Amino acid sequence: MIIRPLHADDTSLELRFLKGLSQQAIYERTFSHRGKLKPGELGRLVRFDVRNQIALVATAAVEGQEEFLGVVRLARSPDGEFEFAIIVHDAWQRRGVATRLMKTMLAAARRAGIKRIGGVTLASNVAMQTLARRAGFAVSRDPEDATAFLLDIGL
Numbered sequence: 001m002i003i004r005p006l007h008a009d010d011t012s013l014e015l016r017f018l019k020g021l022s023q024q025a026i027y028e029r030t031f032s033h034r035g036k037l038k039p040g041e042l043g044r045l046v047r048f049d050v051r052n053q054i055a056l057v058a059t060a061a062v063e064g065q066e067e068f069l070g071v072v073r074l075a076r077s078p079d080g081e082f083e084f085a086i087i088v089h090d091a092w093q094r095r096g097v098a099t100r101l102m103k104t105m106l107a108a109a110r111r112a113g114i115k116r117i118g119g120v121t122l123a124s125n126v127a128m129q130t131l132a133r134r135a136g137f138a139v140s141r142d143p144e145d146a147t148a149f150l151l152d153i154g155l
């Protein structure tokens with residue numbers, strides 16, 4: 001497995017990755033059951049302003065072809081805060097892929113001078129809460145939303 005930045009020419013690998021995800025993983029990542037991409041959405045996933053987003057992929061050669069195992073994104077929201085989101089393909093979960101992606105994302109954020117990272121996860125998503133805690137994030141209930149937990153780390 002290698003971790004590398006997502007490139008603008010990764011469209012077909014990204015599409016194959018998205019198509020292979022389970023409804024459950026999509027829901028936990030996006031908090032929505034919407035399975036289909038909107039027009040232009042795929043392009044925006046691979047071509048983004050690098051001043052506002054860091055996107056890293058974990059990849060491996062599967063039957064001689066590079067395949068995405070997981071993706072972590074760290075994006076600046078309109079209010080200037082940085083928020084991360086992560087997803088690992090169902091078939092590759094529980095093998096340390098997210099742990100490696102989180103570690104690399106935190107190192108990249110430090111290098112970029114980012115001082116604080118936030119995140120949101122479902123209250124039911126114990127896997128993400130455990131992963132975040134292990135990566136050094138504070139994990140707390142969202143006082144404004146009983147279905148959500150907030151993740152926060154100072155760098």
Ligand SMILES: CC(C)(COP(=O)(O)OP(=O)(O)OC[C@H]1O[C@@H](n2cnc3c(N)ncnc32)[C@H](O)[C@@H]1OP(=O)(O)O)[C@@H](O)C(=O)NCCC(=O)NCCS
Nearest residue numbers: 025028029086087088093094095096097098099127130131
């Ligand atoms: C959450 C998620 C990213 C974890 O990815 P992963 O690559 O499986 O995580 P790792 O293998 O690095 O696991 C790290 C630790 O997290 C915890 N963990 C991971 N999956 C778990 C699960 N299904 N149940 C309980 N704990 C879990 C474990 O403590 C694990 O360590 P261990 O395997 O030594 O016990 C993955 O399950 C996923 O993509 N889920 C769907 C999308 C999502 O929920 N994204 C988060 C929204 S921000």
